[in-house]
Amino acid sequence: MVIILLGMMIFAGASLGTQSATNGRLAKEIGILETALLTFLSGSAILFLLVLFFGSGSFSAIFTAPKWQLSAVFLGVLFLSLLVLTVPKIGVVGAGVATITGQLLSGILIDHFGVIGKHIPLTSSRYAAILLLIVAMIAIMKSYRKCEIFVEDNHQLEDWSGLSK
Numbered sequence: 080m081v082i083i084l085l086g087m088m089i090f091a092g093a094s095l096g097t098q099s100a101t102n103g104r105l106a107k108e109i110g111i112l113e114t115a116l117l118t119f120l121s122g123s124a125i126l127f128l129l130v131l132f133f134g135s136g137s138f139s140a141i142f143t144a145p146k147w148q149l150s151a152v153f154l155g156v157l158f159l160s161l162l163v164l165t166v167p168k169i170g171v172v173g174a175g176v177a178t179i180t181g182q183l184l185s186g187i188l189i190d191h192f193g194v195i196g197k198h199i200p201l202t203s204s205r206y207a208a209i210l211l212l213i214v215a216m217i218a219i220m221k222s223y224r225k226c227e228i229f230v231e232d233n234h235q236l237e238d239w240s241g242l243s244k
Contacts, residue, residue, distance in 0.1 A: 095170050101160075103166030172185045172222055181218045184209060 098118075106114040112222035130136075141149070158178075163176045187209065 097175060098176055099162055099166045100171045102163045103171070106163045107167060111160065111163050114163050118159060118163075119156070121131070169220075171214045176219045180212045183212055 088196075102114050102118060105117075109117070162174055162178070169177075187201065187205055189195060189199045190197065192198075
């Protein structure tokens, strides 16, 4: 069962990479915020139909849920908007590795403090994992130093050699 779940998440991750690239290109055509809005509206329409036909939860529970849990809505908007902004500038891999690093760093802290109930303390292996994540992100981004990326919004070339300093 775990293998199936991991496979599903690998597929979801690949979908996110593809969506990032597509949204980045669309943002150049219609705008960053417009792309984010279109993505959320389309997703909302699909989710509305899924909830309508298959939903088993209760929307009225929104009023009794802890307010901090509702922050996920704003974090989703922030994430998608920043993704649409950054992908055209640093590429899908650059945005992806930074996203994964941020997700795993926050996940380690959430686990350590038991925010969702399960307390998993920081250990030496988790500290090593944090270090390796950061090293991997830097290594991937340094590969851009040999590239020049044309930024259409500014009509200029950006030199990524500054990442090696």
